[in-house]
Amino acid sequence: MKNTWAIFQREMRSYFVSPVAYVVLTIFFFLAGLFFYEILARIVEQTTLSSLQSGRFGGPQPVNVPALVARSFFGVLSTILLFMIPMMTMGLLAEEKKRGTIELLLTSPLTNAQLVLGKFFASLGLGLIMILVTGLMTGVMFAFGDPDLSPILSGYLGLVLYLGSLLSLGLFISSLTENQIVAAVITFGVILLLWIVDIAAGSAGTSVKEVLSYLSVIQHLEDFTKGVVDLPGVVFYLSFTAVGLFLTHRSIESLRWRG
Amino acid sequence: MIEVDNLSKSYSGTRAIDGISFRVEKGEILGFLGPNGAGKTTTMRILSGFMPATSGTARVAGFDVFTHPLEVKRRIGYLPEHPPLYHEMRVRDFLTFVARIKGVDSQQREARVQEAMELCSVTEVAGTLIGHLSKGYQQRVGLAQAILHHPEVLILDEPTIGLDPKQIIEVRNLIKGFAGTHTVILSTHILPEVGMTCQRVVIINKGKLVAVDTPGNLTSRLAKGNKVFLEAEGAPSGFRERLERIPGVAQLQVSESNGRIQCYVDCLPAADVRKELASAVVGGGWGLLEMRIVSLSLEEIFLQLTTEEQIS
Numbered sequence: 001m002k003n004t005w006a007i008f009q010r011e012m013r014s015y016f017v018s019p020v021a022y023v024v025l026t027i028f029f030f031l032a033g034l035f036f037y038e039i040l041a042r043i044v045e046q047t048t049l050s051s052l053q054s055g056r057f058g059g060p061q062p063v064n065v066p067a068l069v070a071r072s073f074f075g076v077l078s079t080i081l082l083f084m085i086p087m088m089t090m091g092l093l094a095e096e097k098k099r100g101t102i103e104l105l106l107t108s109p110l111t112n113a114q115l116v117l118g119k120f121f122a123s124l125g126l127g128l129i130m131i132l133v134t135g136l137m138t139g140v141m142f143a144f145g146d147p148d149l150s151p152i153l154s155g156y157l158g159l160v161l162y163l164g165s166l167l168s169l170g171l172f173i174s175s176l177t178e179n180q181i182v183a184a185v186i187t188f189g190v191i192l193l194l195w196i197v198d199i200a201a202g203s204a205g206t207s208v209k210e211v212l213s214y215l216s217v218i219q220h221l222e223d224f225t226k227g228v229v230d231l232p233g234v235v236f237y238l239s240f241t242a243v244g245l246f247l248t249h250r251s252i253e254s255l256r257w258r259g
Numbered sequence: 260m261i262e263v264d265n266l267s268k269s270y271s272g273t274r275a276i277d278g279i280s281f282r283v284e285k286g287e288i289l290g291f292l293g294p295n296g297a298g299k300t301t302t303m304r305i306l307s308g309f310m311p312a313t314s315g316t317a318r319v320a321g322f323d324v325f326t327h328p329l330e331v332k333r334r335i336g337y338l339p340e341h342p343p344l345y346h347e348m349r350v351r352d353f354l355t356f357v358a359r360i361k362g363v364d365s366q367q368r369e370a371r372v373q374e375a376m377e378l379c380s381v382t383e384v385a386g387t388l389i390g391h392l393s394k395g396y397q398q399r400v401g402l403a404q405a406i407l408h409h410p411e412v413l414i415l416d417e418p419t420i421g422l423d424p425k426q427i428i429e430v431r432n433l434i435k436g437f438a439g440t441h442t443v444i445l446s447t448h449i450l451p452e453v454g455m456t457c458q459r460v461v462i463i464n465k466g467k468l469v470a471v472d473t474p475g476n477l478t479s480r481l482a483k484g485n486k487v488f489l490e491a492e493g494a495p496s497g498f499r500e501r502l503e504r505i506p507g508v509a510q511l512q513v514s515e516s517n518g519r520i521q522c523y524v525d526c527l528p529a530a531d532v533r534k535e536l537a538s539a540v541v542g543g544g545w546g547l548l549e550m551r552i553v554s555l556s557l558e559e560i561f562l563q564l565t566t567e568e569q570i571s
Contacts, residue, residue, distance in 0.1 A: 006359040010345075017347045104343035104404070107307040108360045109332040256310045 007118025066147030089170025151227030158224025168244025290457030342401025346390030
């Protein structure tokens with residue numbers, strides 16, 4: 001525990017003394033803010049238009065504006081995160097290998113599990129900071145409207161689980177190479193592949209579709225943003241993360257054997 | 260303190276080290292000598308628990324490095340060939356981090372870091388980013404990192420590389436200061452370093468153990484009889500003939516420059532002919548300017564051992 005904490009703290013500090021954290025945070029907030037504004041403006045415009053029309057033709061159709069905004073916003077956040085995650089994980093282990101500091105870590109009285117967890121939680125920590133600040137944007141809805149709290153909370157929960165699973169994937173890929181750029185590109189490629197699975201699911205037959213959509217990292221998040229904390233989704237993300245961390249652990253172990 | 264038995268390591272078919280065995284007693288400083296690629300770093304990496312051996316065993320303080328890696332890692336300080344430093348950290352922060360992962364108590368941490376910085380004379384750069392330090396300072400921060408948790412065993416892979424002559428002397432003195440309290444293995448390919456700092460030498464070449472002995476014993480064991488150097492003033496004619504007659508002289512090598520005669524005399528084993536040489540030179544009318552025993556340097560021993568190996 002103490003060792004994990006030491007690794008976590010060092011990694012966090014290294015994020016913030018290098019440009020990585022600032023670049024990731026700045027781009028993320030800029031894009032998130034921009035998209036939030038767009039979504040809000042578009043949905044408000046649509047609902048005003050449709051309420052005008054329904055006023056003219058009768059039969060009012062009440063629309064839950066905040067819920068709609070939140071859903072679209074979480075969808076956009078998850079997409080922006082796809083691009084940020086490779087940058088957040090690329091250096092975690094690749095840089096240690098390149099610099100030779102992995103030799104310090106592996107000859108210190110640490111277990112590999114402590115090392116992997118420390119690294120993972122540091123990247124998750126940076127991710128949480130990013131997600132927390134988007135609270136400014138969702139907060140706007142609370143200031144000017146009266147949205148349901150539960151879909152927003154479950155959306156955030158889903159986002160954290162989603163982030164954790166992809167970060168563990170990035171961490172694993174970072175353990176395979178000494179080159180940060182290679183790690184980032186492969187991570188991005190694999191994440192895109194997972195994303196495409198979601199699109200492929202749309203055009204596949206029913207039984208294939210079921211399998212593919214269960215495998216899709218995006219599909220499960222959608223359920224969360226609708227206000228449903230669904231157990232298969234939680235299990236999916238947590239087991240994805242566990243597999244990623246386990247593979248990282250094995251990969252570090254194998255470093256010793258390959259020499 | 261350190262027991263290495265029949266240790267071998269193969270990388271994809273090629274043997275980096277092949278059946279090495281040696282022992283290091285508590286408080287001893289052992290020099291690990293060999294040309295580049297001889298397997299020094301591999302052996303040290305196995306001892307430090309960084310990588311496992313293909314076969315054989317290595318024990319540190321009674322713990323097998325393979326079956327009890329954490330116990331071993333708690334007891335060793337390791338300085339790899341390239342000091343493992345985070346360039347974006349400041350020296351004090353880095354050493355504090357190392358103290359934490361080496362399991363130093365939080366109450367003692369600050370004192371240990373301070374002590375290690377003073378021993379390695381890096382106190383004046385405590386607040387500097389490691390990336391901005393010169394190679395010499397980085398090497399010393401690496402050394403500080405290895406000693407700060409008071410390990411029983413120190414494994415230093417080429418500790419004086421990249422240092423200037425003054426710093427080399429400081430680091431050697433520091434290492435010599437560990438004798439008695441710490442067990443030290445240090446590798447180097449600078450031969451005089453071994454003679455100056457180590458009590459025993461292990462010479463390896465191409466992954467095989469070539470010799471284990473004290474630097475002094477190695478020198479005398481391999482010197483097949485004494486070699487004496489003479490310098491005399493006078494005409495060279497008759498010089499060789501006169502000296503050849505002395506019993507105990509095996510071979511002569513005479514040369515002349517600026518009216519002075521230089522001569523290397525190889526003596527038969529266990530024969531000290533210096534007295535006879537001196538009286539022969541003076542008796543023959545030459546002026547004796549210099550006479551000294553030429554002892555075999557570690558370089559020569561090293562070459563002798565490693566080339567013998569190649570021939571066989």
